Amino acid sequence: STATRFAILDTNWRGDDGLVCRLQTVLRGAALGHPEIVVRDVAAHHGADGAPPRLAGAPHSSPFRLRQVLRPGFRLLRSGDIRAADAREHVARDCAGDIAALLASDATWEGRPLRAADVAVLVATRDHGLLVQRALAERGVASVVAGGGHVFATPAADDWLALLEGLEQPHRSGRVRAAALTCFLGHDVADLDADGDPRADSRADSLTDAVSDTLRGWALLLRGRGVAALVEAAEERGLSARVLAGADGERLLTDLRHLAQVMHEVVVREQLGLTALLQWFRDERRRTAGTERPRRLDSDLAAVQVVTVHGSKGLQYPVCYLPFLFQTFVRPVEVARFHAGHDRALDVTGSGPHWAASAAAHQREDAGEELRDLYVALTRAQGQVVAWWAPTKNTADGGLHRLLLGRQPGVAVVPDQQPVRDDDYVTRVLGLLEELGGPTREESVVAEAAVTARTPDDAPLSLRRFGRAVDAEWRRTSYSGLIRVEEEQAGPAGPATPGVVSEPEEPGLQDEATLAGDALAAAATSAEAPGPVDPVAPVADAEPAVVSPMADLPAGAGFGSLVHAVLEHADPDAPDLLAELRGHTVEQLRWWPVDVPADDLAQALVPLHRTPLGPLLPGLTLGDIGLGDRLRELDFEIPLDGGDVRGRPAEVHLRGLGRLLREHLSDDDALAPYAARLEQPLLGGQVLRGYLSGSIDVVLRAEVDGATRFVVVDYKTNLLGEPGRPLTAADYAPDRLREAMLHSHYPLQALLYSVVTHRFLRWRVPDYDPAVHLGGVAYLYVRGMCGPETPVVDGHPAGVFSWRPPASLVVAASDLLAGAP
Incomplete structure (x- = not known):
């Protein structure tokens, strides 16, 4: 069915009036990649009654700021443009300095002090986010890449992989020495160098031998008691203190524990041994490349949020920084995907008479998508947006550049590409936009003076008191x-009372005799x-006893678990019940190793399936x-x-x-x-x-x-x-x-x-x-x-x-x- 009614939201419930008005100056009437996707007029809810902006006391009061990077001071390409990497490095440092100054100021949001978590940096890719994160770290500003990428693609995962490989083959010096360099064991390259190369000397290498012995012990611990016991053993060797003493130690320790919990769950669920766990870990790293498994850190809530534009959809922040949306890198088209009417078309030819048109259609739709992402980024802010412009080879295709310098007033169409002009021309155009009520133009200059953001560490220290009552009976x-x-x-039980030996309710907790006693x-x-039960007197039986x-x-917890597992999976309707039981017995013996021949147990379970079930299930x-x-x-x-x-x-x-x-x-x-x-x-x-x-x-x-x-x-x-x-x-x-x-x-x-x-x-x-x-x-x-x-x-x-x-x-x-x- 086709929609016959269109509803338009004419009130912006997110941004302050001043911000909405400045955004409307550059967005109003623009077609975002399609004639029917047009930015409509909208009024702000906040500030419509004349109330002051919710963001107050910021170093720069304009709700929409555009910082222009000028060419002087940069090494230029033959085209006269700044190298894209150099521009990004400059913008990242400028963005970090501006955020640091904002957080160090007396800025408030809705009457309370502005916090780091109120600030978001929106980027197209995670790599751009990491660039800003490093610049923020140099300024002493805590930040977190929202989602954080996949925890299996972190330094913690590298250390876990090296440790698991060392545990699996503690006799291989290469793996042992790699494990020694992990945070679990805490050695460094200088330690290895001081001990020499074990391959070049027939004498035993003391460090390698010591680490090898530790790995052998840890491997036995992992096999017998699981991942949690392994982590506990590493803690006894000072894991937490060692990690927290390093830079970004809280993040590394959190990722180490996160991965330990994931491995613990899969080992318990799938009953994996060490070799199988290592293979699973390797597969998980390959399988999840490019995806995100959210990483954990409680202090992320007190940090600047670095978020991809895609991940920011539906979210809002008091202040948003858009450092790199002035440019985009257009990749060569290998497979063309585009719309043909209401249908989706796919061209995989790569050549031929129609390829040029298909590739152009693909790039045209990508350019439209770039504009829609730009709209999302510009409208996440509640109080202030800060964006950048710089002349690079990639700027001609950037959404913000095309919107600001390629669209004529009153014209809906935004060009798919807009040539980059000289600094004077861009300065004049941006100045005219500012006069029309658009973004406030600022020159992008990285502050040389070190500005330290206000952090909780600056506040007086006090002892936190536990004031809640603990419900010790809830469990x-x-x-x-x-x-x-x-x-x-009863305490530790002596020998079980003869005549009754119970199976444990939770296999592995206690043996049958103990529970029975x-x-x-x-x-x-x-x-x-x-x-x-009388352990001596025989049971009266009028007929010959049925053995x-x-x-x-055998008896024991393992045997009970084996029987339960076979009965759980065996199909009683199988054409050959004995073969069915034997097959499942062989399969389950891998998980419940009991000294019992598979044929013997299968034979013993056949009569069980032929025994009457009594009055609750008569005749069955x-x-x-x-x-x-x-x-x-x-x-x-x-x-x-x-x-x-x-x-x-x-x-x-x-x-x-x-x-x-x-x-x-x-x-x-x-x-x-x-x-x-x-x-x-x-x-x-x-x-x-x-x-x-x-x-x-x-x-x-x-x-x-x-x-x-x-x-x-x-x-x-x-x-x-x-x-x-x-x-x-x-x-x-x-x-x-x-x-x-x-x-x-x-x-x-x-x-x-x-x-x-x-x-x-x-x-x-x-x-x-x-x-x-x-x-x-x-x-x-x-x-x-x-x-x-x-x-x-x-x-x-x-x-x-x-x-x-x-x-x-x-x-x-x-x-x-x-x-x-």
């Missing part, structure tokens, strides 16, 4: 974090919790439920007691869930005794405010009794058998599973995961009814699931613990965690 926690208070109280010790303190398919497989096995009906690894983070509301007083404690268990569960419910555990002071006294995070192994969807049900499933690899006796299905009979659930804190986990699922379903399922859709929780103790021959007692297969809490309990628990009264 991000997890199920494992909640139960850890009992483990910490802690859980049993905590259970023994509860008057209503059942006693520990567990995993009887000969895990193999009957395809990936389309599985929500795997459901990550969550939910607010606790208004965790996203600041300043809320503590109202919810974990013992409240124990009260709800008593209110909603019957006395014969398998998990009813756990209420007493939750009401103990140490565990139940925890305040629930902040956020609860975690991950549910899988939520299964199935049709049960004519309704769609969602069942929370948690895989457990716990060993429940008696040491020295073959592991059988009888070790995972319903009574044993109930005891194991109560010995650990699994009832709490089951309730929390039910709440999470309830909140997820009420958000995603139309006409959601918790009494219908909540299908309960199934804990699959995979070692006890032996396939079709698995013993079933009262409808409950061995290895499957089923619990369907009342919907009213889940809803009440959700409301309690949310802080509802």
